[in-house]
Amino acid sequence: MTGIVNRRLFTEGGAVTAGQVLYELDDRTYQAQYDGAAASLKKCAGDAEAAQLRAHRSVELRKIDAVSEQDNETTIAELRQAEASVASAEAALASARVNLGFTRITSPISGRIGKSTVTREPW
Numbered sequence: 001m002t003g004i005v006n007r008r009l010f011t012e013g014g015a016v017t018a019g020q021v022l023y024e025l026d027d028r029t030y031q032a033q034y035d036g037a038a039a040s041l042k043k044c045a046g047d048a049e050a051a052q053l054r055a056h057r058s059v060e061l062r063k064i065d066a067v068s069e070q071d072n073e074t075t076i077a078e079l080r081q082a083e084a085s086v087a088s089a090e091a092a093l094a095s096a097r098v099n100l101g102f103t104r105i106t107s108p109i110s111g112r113i114g115k116s117t118v119t120r121e122p123w
Helices: 028-063 069-101
Strands: 005-008 021-025 104-106
Touching: 028 069
Parallel strands: none
Antiparallel strands: 005 021, 021 104
16 A cells, blocks of 8 residues: 555654554545446446346246246346445455555554654645
8 A cells, every 4th residue: 555644643753552553545536446346336236227127127028938047047147246346346446445544553552653755745
C-alpha cells in the first residue's frame, strides 16, 4: 500500500494505545475504487434481479410449451451468470473496503512511540 500522508496523529515520544490512529493517508483514490465497486455491485444486483424474473417467467412458460427447452435452459444459465457476477462484485467491494481501511494506520500495541520516519507531504 502506498499513499501520501495527510496527517500524523501522535506526538513523537508520547504514549499511544493499541488501535489508536497514528497516520491518515490520502484516501481519495481508494474511496473512488470503493465507490466504483459499490456501483458495480448495484448494477450486477439489478441485472441478477432482471435475470431472475426472466428465468421465473421462462420456467412457467415452459410448463405450457410456450417456450422451447433450449430457450428455457439459456435463460436459467443467464441467471446463474448474473448470480456469479454479483458474487464477484461483492468480492471486489470487500477488497476495496479493506484497501480503504489501510489509509488509517493504527498502533498495534500500547506504549511509547519513537520518532516518526514518515513525513507529511509539504504542500
